Amino acid sequence: MLEATIGRPNGRAGGINRLVVLSAVLATALVVGLLVGLKLWSSPGDPGSFPSSVQIEQQYGVRFSRIAVVGDGGLITLTYVVLDSEKATRFQSDVGHPPELRSEARDGGTKRVSVMKQGHSLRAGQTYYLVYQNTKGALRHGERATIQLGDLALRHAPVL
């Protein structure tokens, strides 16, 4: 698509097209560069970056961003960024089917979620959270976990 447009530089309209496309390319490059830069910049100290799943993002409208053992070992926070307000609102309202957190190192997991309602509709771009009971110490600091959401799984998420 990009190639086709650039390959037709005839006349005024073509020139504008080219300008638009070039701007778009430059803008994209800038955004990608920024994202890569941010990722590189934020990676020192992180025990690995957080994985992502296009399928989960498309189906549930959320991007998981952190799993942390809190409450002196007794609780877990799962944070996520809202990408699609409508889907995410459905996701957080479905209190009967919370994501399950499973240790990849041992048998153990939890779906005992303390549903933390965050208002009626979730705003895109904003971070929200769930608090879990860390059932029988299911997850431990420093290991990796799988987030299971229906049929979809997000693997190798670092547990802070």
Place this chain on the structure above:
Amino acid sequence: MKRLTIQRALALTAAALLVATPVLVRTQASAAAEMSEGVLCDTDPNQTFSLTARDGYISTPDGNSIYMWSYSNSKRGFQLPGPTLCVESGRQVTVILHNSLPEATSIVFPGQQGVKANGNPAQPQFDSGGSLTSLVQTAAATDGSVTYTFTAGSPGSYLYETGTDVDKQLQMGLYGALVVRPAGHPNQVNDRADSAFANGKEYVYLLSEVDPDVHLAVERNQPVDVNASKSRYFMINGRSMPDTLAPNNAPWLPGQPYGALVHIKPYDAVTNPLPATIHYLNAGSVNYPFHPHGSDERVINRDGHALQGGSGEDLSYLKYDLDVGPGQTLDVLMDWRDVEHWNATTNPIPTQLPAITDQLLVGSDTWFSESGYLGTKNAVPSNLTQNNECGEYYHIAHSHALEQATNYGAAFGGMMTVFRIDPPAGCVSQ
């Protein structure tokens, strides 16, 4: 100064006027080891601290990043709030303030005696036109410094905070906690033997608020209208729920090192006779009606002074709603008693829906630990927040002003945390 509330002014004045009897000193026990919860003290054998006023960023649970000013240990990076300084009553304390901020700043130490700045009595500063510029001598903008000395006042907790352009600089984050311990009794809140607390079970709850618009204006070097300020984030120790549950020095909160989880075991006359202590300090501009669910707390100190009569009679009192006014501090003792006498086999206390009003938090949502303490579990409806995991119990503790229990309006959040009570034998899953 204009929005410096009457309450705060009164509190500061009262704290400054009260003078405690100096007591003999003894070298304090070594600094508390780093731990996942509980107060993290900055200590020094000579009670000399070097603080730097610097800028940095905090993160809020909703993904916001906020520009702040704060005091930090000069050897460490930015942190909010400023380091918790733990000192011994009656001994001299030296605080060297370095300023890397773009404007003059200072520290006032309400409740401390004989405060000096560079060896001169600490006193208000005026410009050539006679207008008040600071409550105390300042460290000049960019690279100034000033050395404050004082004698640590009566045992208890105190704020230290900016005395310069107070409305703005306090909002920006220039505050911290000062814990004064009784000489020779580091495990007592005050000089009274009945103020003893369990080893390691000491907590600071420094309450404050943030209006992100003010912070953005300061970051962009734009005019600040503190009169139009509306706070959106409410914090305990520089964190909002659920970050309050995270351990001290959580790696994802590099500028917010202090957690706010109370973690205790039930009272037992033999195995756990002593309560925990919580120091509540209000560095904000409004009242924070803070209250833990589940049990009252015993208020034993106000503004660093033991609640006792002229002949030493105990004037402490049990309180459910701890109203901490701007500039005020309260020191409390808290324990948790198994009044229902749980026993796994003979008295397993089944789940009952909570009927008491304070379990209802926002609308029909409620926070409930799923069972009576250590009980068996019945099915519970989905609007309950459930936490029981290895038999431990969680009480929510939060500001009763519900807008203060949100992150920019989103509930739950803000000035909220939990108190964790483990089974008497500990948490078996850990």
